[in-house]
Amino acid sequence: MVEMDRKIHLIITRQKDAHSEPYKEEFLVPYRPNMNIISALMEIQKNAVNAKGEKTTPVIWESVCLEEVCGACSMVINGKPRQACSTLIDQLTEPITLAPMSTFPVIRDLMVDRQRMFDALKRVRAWVPIDGTYDLGPGPRMPEKTRQWAYELSKCMTCGCCLEACPNVNNKSTFIGPAPLSQVRLFNAHPTGAMHKEERLTAIMGDGGITACGNSQNCVQVCPKGIPLTTSIAQVNRQVTKWSFKRFFG
Amino acid sequence: MGVKNNQHFYRKLHSLLGIIPVGIFMTVHLLVNYSAVWGIDSYNKAANFMVNLPFKYFLELFVIFLPLLFHGIYGVAIALQAKNNIGTYHYGRNWKFFFQRITGLIAFVFIIWHVWETKIQVEFNGVEANYHLMAGIVDNGIALTLYIIGILSCIYHFVNGIWTFLITWGITASPKSQKVTEYIAIGLFFVLTFVGIRAILAFA
DSSP, X not given: OGGGGOEEEEEEEEOSSTXXXXXXXXXXXXXXXXXXXXXXXXXXXXXXXXXXXXXXXXXXXXXSSSSSSSOTTEEEETTEEEETTTOBGGGSOSSEEEEOOTTXXXXXXXXXXXXXXXXXXXXXXXXXXXXXXXXXXXXXXXXXXXXXXXXXXXXXXXXXXXXXXXXXXXXXXXXXXHHHHHHHHHHHHSTTGGGGHHHHHHHHTXXXXXXXXXXXXXXXXXXXXXXXXXXXXXXXXXXXXXXXXXXXXX | OOTTTTXXXXXXXXXXXXXXXXXXXXXXXXXXXXXXXXXXXXXXXXHHHHHTOTTHHHHIIIIXXXXXXXXXXXXXXXXXXXXXXXXXXXXXXXXXXXXXXXXXXXXXXXXXXXXXXXXXXXXXXXXXXXXXXXXXXXXXXXXXXXHHHHHHHHHHHHHHHHHHHHHHTTSOOSHHHHHHHHHHHHHHHHHHHHHHHHXXXXXX
């Protein structure tokens, strides 16, 4: 086969640890049909030799599900944030550049710490509280029409692509980013979750909340799950407007 | 009561003041200027009407200067906070986000210059606010070009501001409504540009 000798050219932005300077290292890995970024990285793991033929350390990345539902393997591939698992080598132009997402602190190489997103989910109370000291019984039903769009919002996997693309999420701003705002809409739409609607709205009316959105709408373009993030933000804006009037005028 | 603790309130106030009264005032201002197209007398008459409004200083302070100062200064802070990334994300709306900040900064400088020449000189140096004052300012090519850039920046900033205002206050949520208001904003841009540019050329 002609394909046998083909090598994939990777240029990877690496970093030894959280505190050291990033550097670029190039790799040539043997091609196989239907490879994704993860399988290319696994080739480096098997044989950690860079393009110059020097022995090096294997490139570190994070991945869990390998089917684009966990959000762990997000990285900047050819300039855009995507999942390494669902990005196929055959669909990319070479050389392929891999870099960690710049919005998050780098732990090592392509592995970043997305803790700020989980903190934001806690801050906006992105859950439905159902615990009690006794059986509270079944809650109200969700209309099928609501369920259909709510399901789309529930696909958010906290991958961080929307934060990476947002010009207003950066180290000069405290903006929590699009993903948690969409979760506010999701949990406020849930018939039982709606019982705590005002708590979530109040949470995003604080510092770095919904008003820090500047409507660049990059988030909806890069979301790998196709979540209508800008519609969510505008809908939550509407809830916030109503709630702030209600809170002030009574 | 720091700026940070009340970020939500200040941002909403910034968004509101940009339309009411600053944007409304700018539209009226451009329309009054347009009277220059009909001749020197008609412009002087229109300008006179504005200058002789009752409670002028009160109106100027609360309808123009305070809202404009807040919107301008807070807006510069917002603009400087963004990490613009049009190099990576070439989407139309990202460009509009970028231009909103650029035109805001241009408008900020332009309005300081404009107020200095047509207001501060008038109030404190006894210059008379009439057709000839303005004609004197834009009688050279550079000043006229800077005025046209300033006017276009203000108009862009206003019409795009209307579009984002409608999202920020939760009025246009669906992609379709955001598309329609985008077209309306573009239409308004051309209408105001026609009014504003024809007016300034009437002085040149």
